[in-house]
Amino acid sequence: MIARNEIFEGPIRLRTTLLCTCTIILSACSNDDAANGDDVVGPSPKLAEQTQYLVPQMRIAPVVGWKDGETPTVATGLQIKALASGLNHPRSVYTLPNGDVLVVESVAPPQASVTRPKDLIMGLVQSFATGGGGSEASNRITLLRDADGDGIAEVHEVFLDHLNSPFGVALVGGDLYVANTDAIVRYPYKEGDTKITEPGTTLTDLPGGPIDHHWTKSLVASDDGALLYVGIGSNSNITENGIQAEKDRASIWEVDRATGRSRIFADGLRNPNGLSWEPMTKALWTVVNERDELGPNLVPDYMTSVKDGGFYGWPYSYYGQNIDPRVMPQRPDLVAKAISPDYTLGSHVAPLGMVFYTAGNLPASYHGGAFVGEHGSWNRKQFNGYKVAFIPFKDGHPDGMPQDVVTGFLDAKEQARGRPVGLAVDQKGGLLIADDVGNKVWRVSAKL
Amino acid sequence: MIHQTLRAGAYRKLPMHTAFWHFAMACFLGTFITDLTYWKTAEMTWANFSAWLLAAGLLLGVVAALVGLIDWLVGRLVGMHRPTLVFLLGNVIVLALSFLNSLVHSRDAWTSVVPIGIGLSAVVAVLILVTSLVARMSAHARIGGELA
Numbered sequence: 001m002i003a004r005n006e007i008f009e010g011p012i013r014l015r016t017t018l019l020c021t022c023t024i025i026l027s028a029c030s031n032d033d034a035a036n037g038d039d040v041v042g043p044s045p046k047l048a049e050q051t052q053y054l055v056p057q058m059r060i061a062p063v064v065g066w067k068d069g070e071t072p073t074v075a076t077g078l079q080i081k082a083l084a085s086g087l088n089h090p091r092s093v094y095t096l097p098n099g100d101v102l103v104v105e106s107v108a109p110p111q112a113s114v115t116r117p118k119d120l121i122m123g124l125v126q127s128f129a130t131g132g133g134g135s136e137a138s139n140r141i142t143l144l145r146d147a148d149g150d151g152i153a154e155v156h157e158v159f160l161d162h163l164n165s166p167f168g169v170a171l172v173g174g175d176l177y178v179a180n181t182d183a184i185v186r187y188p189y190k191e192g193d194t195k196i197t198e199p200g201t202t203l204t205d206l207p208g209g210p211i212d213h214h215w216t217k218s219l220v221a222s223d224d225g226a227l228l229y230v231g232i233g234s235n236s237n238i239t240e241n242g243i244q245a246e247k248d249r250a251s252i253w254e255v256d257r258a259t260g261r262s263r264i265f266a267d268g269l270r271n272p273n274g275l276s277w278e279p280m281t282k283a284l285w286t287v288v289n290e291r292d293e294l295g296p297n298l299v300p301d302y303m304t305s306v307k308d309g310g311f312y313g314w315p316y317s318y319y320g321q322n323i324d325p326r327v328m329p330q331r332p333d334l335v336a337k338a339i340s341p342d343y344t345l346g347s348h349v350a351p352l353g354m355v356f357y358t359a360g361n362l363p364a365s366y367h368g369g370a371f372v373g374e375h376g377s378w379n380r381k382q383f384n385g386y387k388v389a390f391i392p393f394k395d396g397h398p399d400g401m402p403q404d405v406v407t408g409f410l411d412a413k414e415q416a417r418g419r420p421v422g423l424a425v426d427q428k429g430g431l432l433i434a435d436d437v438g439n440k441v442w443r444v445s446a447k448l
Numbered sequence: 449m450i451h452q453t454l455r456a457g458a459y460r461k462l463p464m465h466t467a468f469w470h471f472a473m474a475c476f477l478g479t480f481i482t483d484l485t486y487w488k489t490a491e492m493t494w495a496n497f498s499a500w501l502l503a504a505g506l507l508l509g510v511v512a513a514l515v516g517l518i519d520w521l522v523g524r525l526v527g528m529h530r531p532t533l534v535f536l537l538g539n540v541i542v543l544a545l546s547f548l549n550s551l552v553h554s555r556d557a558w559t560s561v562v563p564i565g566i567g568l569s570a571v572v573a574v575l576i577l578v579t580s581l582v583a584r585m586s587a588h589a590r591i592g593g594e595l596a
Contacts, residue, residue: 242491
């Protein structure tokens with residue numbers, strides 16, 4: 001964003017100095033790094049003890065991108081190809097009924113004004129870590145079409161342009177809904193369209209700026225199409241922007257498609273993304289980015305089924321009744337009813353995409369389970385995530401440990417060639433992965 | 449009046465670093481007050497004030513330390529007897545604790561202040577009061593010396 005560059009051009013030297021200072025201190029007090037390896041995953045984790053740092057662990061992977069011919073590594077029995085390259089910060093993918101694929105390319109909204117000295121430092125770290133989008137304008141949706149079925153899209157069309165940090169997309173009949181960071185907007189869509197020129201109609205506003213900390217709004221429609229569910233991330237790590245800034249956030253909203261009326265479906269979910277329907281139980285599932293700066297192995301990010309009216313802890317507690325001492329005033333009444341999530345994905349792996357697999361292309365072992373796009377850690381000495389994991393399901397519940405399906409987003413020098421974000425399954429049953437710093441959409445299919 | 453009877457050249461021998469250090473101390477004392485307010489209100493604005501006051505105090509404190517070094521090199525730290533040494537040592541501790549405190553204050557929300565942050569702010573405030581009294585004693589001694 002132009003605004004951000006203007007704001008940060010001046011103090012960049014200062015920030016670099018501060019960052020270097022932090023790194024030095026960091027390496028000076030790194031005796032707890034050995035513990036990075038003992039991360040917790042799976043159904044009933046034994047959580048680590050809380051640590052409160054003088055300087056939190058920070059480690060970011062510099063982005064190098066993919067060289068010609070490089071691809072991520074896939075599990076046995078699978079192959080991977082770039083469906084499209086040269087995109088601009090693709091964050092999510094969505095398959096249309098005719099097989100066309102929509103790629104949402106977005107730039108993070110402008111940062112809120114600096115309120116603490118720490119914001120100067122963290123702004124810099126975050127811009128490295130999340131790859132907040134280049135200076136090039138995107139905020140658009142690109143349509144990809146692979147008519148000849150070779151796994152490489154020949155058609156790249158700008159489908160919708162001038163959006164506001166979009167993320168989620170959902171099609172119901174002829175209505176295409178785009179979840180911008182500040183509103184759900186409806187557009188008319190006809191099968192085969194490669195471009196939408198009509199102006200959109202706002203269905204409902206969503207919590208956006210001026211502070212817009214977790215800005216990605218994940219979107220999914222109910223089976224009958226009457227309701228939309230949208231993930232609204234928190235406006236801070238742990239209420240440091242004031243509890244007022246968290247109004248209606250850290251929740252999943254249920255929006256009535258006919259009227260735009262909304263209610264909070266579930267609450268206490270710090271940054272819910274990848275909203276999907278579990279195929280067996282038809283329950284709503286989400287992946288959630290949990291809080292930072294309590295330790296390299298705390299608090300683990302998770303996936304969970306979402307109960308109507310459920311409260312999942314944020315900000316007051318995590319994994320049930322584990323109280324976060326950083327929140328004041330506390331709310332014992334809410335903590336008492338906090339639900340512990342179903343399944344731990346790992347600490348700071350940053351899950352941002354999820355899809356349940358019910359198609360026929362991939363090996364049968366993947367049937368019914370969930371793929372999760374793990375964008376990767378930044379506040380942990382040892383990198384975690386930076387991969388697409390598979391979580392097997394049985395009778396509608398996770399069954400067994402996560403498996404690495406797509407890896408190699410970090411190279412041998414631990415530099416980021418890419419980072420996976422949103423996932424989708426295409427019409428032929430291939431798994432699509434939006435790679436936001438690699439600027440590609442990958443397609444995983446069964447090895448022939 | 450004492451200052452009217454000082455010889456003209458005497459002011460040039462007074463250390464320069466105190467000019468910066470006074471403002472640094474004001475920032476650190478302010479931190480204790482805004483910490484107290486945050487402790488009582490849990491309004492993040494007050495914790496943010498504290499973080500900025502600490503940052504400003506550290507910046508001014510480092511400038512004061514550098515100027516103090518120059519003072520020492522050019523011989524402006526006259527009459528370096530015991531109270532002045534205590535004053536200098538006290539200031540170094542104030543700076544070190546405030547740096548630690550700024551790291552604590554970089555945490556998020558409540559524990560950026562309570563209990564360690566506000567505790568450090570209180571210790572620093574007491575140290576500032578003590579060293580200021582010592583400095584006053586030392587100034588008396590020095591001015592007395594000039595008059596002799």
